[in-house]
């Protein structure tokens with residue numbers, strides 16, 4: 001009798017370990033601090049990395065809303081803080097699990113595409129099929145490896161002679177849960193290869209392209225199989241805390257005060273040293289081999305609907321701030337034309353929050369690449385990371401419109 005009981009309970013524990021994290025009745029709240037003290041209180045809550053609170057966006061200045069997911073047992077606590085500390089709040093999602101379930105079904109489409117979110121295998125198999133379809137144009141690049149031993153899979157696209165051509169580097173899904181980012185960059189890659197529009201063909205054929213749609217594959221797989229809200233890498237740092245934020249881990253402005261966290265349990269953990277994460281180390285080694293040829297480096301994240309310019313660690317503007325800002329304004333104007341989606345433009349520091357050790361800081365800082373941008377794609381918090389699959393294609397289309405515009409505006413500007 002006892003034997004069976006013990007056997008049975010072991011079974012339950014084991015199976016709960018291997019199952020997925022659930023978010024039943026987790027709430028997403030939009031919290032707006034209205035004083036400096038309120039901002040400080042939110043910062044502290046974010047820094048404390050307490051169980052039950054997950055910041056979907058980061059604390060910025062007074063008046064900037066922050067999306068916070070809270071577990072049902074701590075929802076009252078958050079409401080208390082809001083009441084005591086001069087903040088206003090609104091409930092956006094009352095049951096996060098419902099959206100996770102909705103995002104998954106129905107899986108009608110077979111194979112790779114843009115009507116639902118793809119698995120890492122589906123993405124990588126599609127990427128690996130490209131050199132066969134475009135033998136003299138696409139070559140596969142498999143970088144060794146992540147903490148869990150996965151390759152980082154990308155491609156180089158080059159039409160004809162590469163003499164005198166500038167290169168463009170595109171990177172996404174460094175944050176695991178931001179699935180729309182790799183959906184968008186695979187779409188852009190597909191357009192570069194298949195579009196028959198003459199201005200797209202010109203853009204495609206006059207550059208060398210590097211696309212790395214999933215640069216944090218360990219985290220991405222974990223977000224798809226174990227915990228939909230996973231953001232970081234999967235390097236184990238303490239008994240309870242896993243992962244560093246791979247976009248606070250690059251060796252430029254790393255560890256600037258207040259711009260990342262030294263707490264391994266934090267979602268903003270910068271890692272024990274620059275490039276401590278195998279995925280950022282590997283990717284940066286590759287970027288070094290092409291960095292001096294780049295005309296553009298564009299990274300994709302979600303969500304916020306902003307087009308960001310370096311830097312995030314300092315209020316100082318770049319040498320070519322005015323140019324990149326003006327191009328950015330034109331690009332988001334073009335983006336809005338198709339579906340009316342509104343983006344803001346500015347430096348990370350000016351329009352978001354202080355952040356350091358990101359990939360675009362490093363690229364801009366080291367190589368002085370002329371065009372360096374980060375897209376924070378749809379939406380502004382209604383669904384956050386759980387952007388419904390029906391919005392994938394519209395997001396891809398409008399983003400691609402603006403992506404093309406960035407280059408058109410740039411070449412117009414430097415010719416005049």
Ligand SMILES: *[C@@H]1O[C@H](CO)[C@@H](O)[C@H](O)[C@H]1NC(C)=O
Nearest residue numbers: 141142143144145151282286
């Ligand atoms: C990856 O590792 C394999 C085997 O160790 C090696 O043959 C290959 O050249 C490496 N690739 C890169 C891009 O470093």
Ligand SMILES: *[C@@H]1O[C@H](CO)[C@@H](O)[C@H](O)[C@H]1NC(C)=O
Nearest residue numbers: 197198199200400401404405
């Ligand atoms: C071709 O692409 C450009 C740039 O995205 C766009 O402005 C133009 O309308 C497109 N032309 C056609 C015929 O679709």
Ligand SMILES: [Zn+2]
Nearest residue numbers: 175178301302
């Ligand atoms: Zn991100």
